[in-house]
Amino acid sequence: MATATSATTFNKFPTELIKMIVRGFSQWELYQCSLVNKVFHYGTMPLLWQTVHLYGEDSMTKFRAGLNEQQQAAGPVVRVMEGLDQLVCTLDLQNGTTTDEDMFALMKQIPSLQRLVMSQQNPCLTELSFHTLPQYWPHLTTLYLVNASLSPSAFDALGAHCPQLRNLTLHNCTGLTATTFASLQPCPLEKLSIGYFSDTVWEALDQEVQEDKDEHLLLNGFGRLTHVALWSAPPIFVMHSLENARWPRLTHFKLDVLQGGLRDDQGILAFLRNHQRLICLDLSHGRFTDVVLNTITNHLPRLMFLDISQNPNVRRVGVNRLAKQLEYLCFVHLTFCGLSGKHFPEVGFPRNLDRSGPFALNRKAIKKLQDADKATRRHQPPPTPWLSPAARRAAEEAAAAAAAENNDDDKQPTSVDPYWWKESRWLK
CATH class of the missing domain: 1.20.1280 (Monooxygenase)
Structure with missing residues (x-):
């Protein structure tokens, strides 16, 4: 019973x-x-069935057969397949044999798709599929394309039919021109990861940046961008872009420069000063020096994650100052920077720590550096200068107004995702 x-x-x-x-x-x-x-x-x-992974020709055939069986059934079908076309929100195509016919069938049979990830080259897939895709999937919020053959008309279609597109990845894609980002301006992009393009594509993008720096849509036309990643970008494009970029909501930035990084620090300094909301910064594989670290310390008070791996020109003094003064800092990657545990005796790293291996300062190590710094500083406040009552009231009112204006910026950042650009993150 x-x-x-x-x-x-x-x-x-x-x-x-x-x-x-x-x-x-x-x-x-x-x-x-x-x-x-x-x-x-x-x-x-x-x-x-929210996320469907199609990793081979056989899986594509079976999935399409199931969709056809459901649509052709006169009455109730097998419960496992019932309403499948409405359940699928994310489609992960890891199939190098996907054809235009497969894509057209999926477009018609899965009308509610929100996220599409294609990270393998599909030689059987033409630009016709990408041109038609936005018309059948207008609810797309995420598009992740690698090795895709695109055309200007495909970007025009995205801008015209996908008003909810917020996350876009374009890696090693063809067909990008000087007007690509003008076509995408209607999309409320929040996350953008681009790179691994051919020299021709980079030259076209750089030419547009130089011709119209102040009004360039990539640099100033997407005010909602919070995450940006540039991969294998030529130094000249990076220099021209960073000097003029204005992304007021930017919190995560990843920079990967070709040919050993930028020639000097000047290209990145203005960018850091103009984006003080950053909480996650990846400048690995560069040639940056302590000048950049000092700028980060002075202008990025909310920073939580920093990756400066393989920057051999940074020194212990710059890293030490940064770790001690940034209140919310939780992690600093220092692999292959020529630094090791012996450079931070306050932390108490093991003496046999491999200098050539992975090395980082985690939250616990950073806290020890900050505590050691507080213990050695004098705690006496500086003398307060004499002010007349009127001047004192004016100073207090100005301080209150500034505090109210910057109230949002003073709040502790709540979360950081250092590897937001990974393919697995875009499937969620």
Whole structure:
């Protein structure tokens, strides 16, 4: 009797509660839960089919066959496939044999797609698919393309039909021209990762930057950008871009420069001064010096994550000052910078720590540096200069107005995602 009562109670679980229970489960675990009973079946189906990975020709064939079976059925179909076309939100195509025919079929059969990831070269896929794609998937919020053959008309279609596109990755793609970002201006882009282009593409983009620096749409036309990554970018393009970029909401920035980095620090200094909301900064594989570290210390008070790996010109003094003065700093990557644990005796690193291996300062190490600095400083405040009552009131009012204006900037940053540009992050 107790067993029957327990089973009855189990069958009355609210669907919302089941979704909360299984939210962090893997695909296989979700599949196992879907076999428990009808209640768990309906609770897990939206999560199980939310993301579809098609990693080979066989998986593409089976998936399309299932969609066709569902659409051709006259009555109720197998419960596993019921409403599948409405459940799929993310499509991960790791199939080098995907054809235009496959893409057209998917466009028609999955109308509610929100995220599309294609990170393998598809020689059978032409620019016709990318030109048609925005018209069938107008709800796209994320588009991740690698080795894609694009055309100016494809970007025009994205700008015209995808008003919700917020996340865009273009790696080693062809077809980008000087007007590419003008076409994308209607999209409310928040995350942008571009790079690995041919010399021809970089030259076209750089030419537009030089001709119209103040009004260039990549630099000034996307005011909502919070995450930007430039990969294998030529130094000349980086110099021209960083000097004029204005992204007022930028919090995450990744810079990867070709040919051993920039010739000097000047190109990055103005950029850092103009983007004081940064909480995550990746300047690895560069030639930056302590001048850049001092600028970071003075102008990025909210910084939480910094990667300056493989910058052999940075010194212990600059890193030490940065770690001691940035209140929210949690992590500093220093691999292959010529620094090791012996340069930070306050932390107490093991003496046998490999100097040539991975090296970083985590939150615990940074806290020790900050505590050691506080212990050695004098705590006596400087004498307050004499002010007349009127001057004192004016100073207090000015300070209150400045505090109210910068209230949002003074708040502690809540989260940081140093590897937001990874493919797996774009599937969520």
